[in-house]
Amino acid sequence: MAPRPEPVRVADRAAADRLIADTLAQMRELAGILDRESAHVRAGRLRDGLAEEERKAALAAAYMQGLETVKANAVALARLCPGGVADLREAHRRFAAAVESNQMVLATARSVSESLMKSLSADLARASQPQGYGGQRPAASPYGAVRATPLVLSRSL
Numbered sequence: 142m143a144p145r146p147e148p149v150r151v152a153d154r155a156a157a158d159r160l161i162a163d164t165l166a167q168m169r170e171l172a173g174i175l176d177r178e179s180a181h182v183r184a185g186r187l188r189d190g191l192a193e194e195e196r197k198a199a200l201a202a203a204y205m206q207g208l209e210t211v212k213a214n215a216v217a218l219a220r221l222c223p224g225g226v227a228d229l230r231e232a233h234r235r236f237a238a239a240v241e242s243n244q245m246v247l248a249t250a251r252s253v254s255e256s257l258m259k260s261l262s263a264d265l266a267r268a269s270q271p272q273g274y275g276g277q278r279p280a281a282s283p284y285g286a287v288r289a290t291p292l293v294l295s296r297s298l
Contacts, residue, residue, distance in 0.1 A: 151214040154221050160214065161225035164207040168236045171200045175243040182250050 151157045174197045181190030211218065211229065218226050 149210045149214070151217040151221065157214075157218050157222040158225060160207075160210060161218065161222060161229055164204070164211055164229060165232055167200055167204045167207055168232055171197065171204055172236050172239045174200065175239050179243045179246040182246050187250070 149156075149160065151160055174193050178190045178193065178197070181187070181192075
């Protein structure tokens with residue numbers, strides 16, 4: 142396990158400005174990745190949407206660490222750079238809206254893909270049942286209940 146870095150302590154105006162600027166930069170870059178991901182997923186380009194997954198995870202971790210540093214230095218930041226704190230709050234509000242929008246896009250894509258898989262599975266099950274006259278009933282099997290064949294999915298498409 143790697144040792145945790147020493148927490149940053151803001152002692153002057155320059156350190157406060159640097160912490161706020163770094164946090165805002167991480168937030169902007171992460172929001173840009175989320176926007177690109179959402180645009181690709183909306184257009185059905187899932188592979189392109191997931192292309193920046195590693196970078197997104199690294200930025201999210203850095204952003205969360207930055208937020209912890211901001212919280213630990215909240216009093217000093219408010220005293221040394223009140224305008225920067227207001228900018229950070231406003232940027233965080235916009236970032237939260239971008240995250241929420243991205244989550245809705247991903248949830249919609251997940252729901253659509255699940256619906257498609259269920260529909261495909263039902264169509265395959267229906268096609269595997271024998272067709273005959275009268276009501277649709279499963280054919281009697283000497284082995285008990287007829288089990289549906291498994292659905293195979295190719296991830297290389």
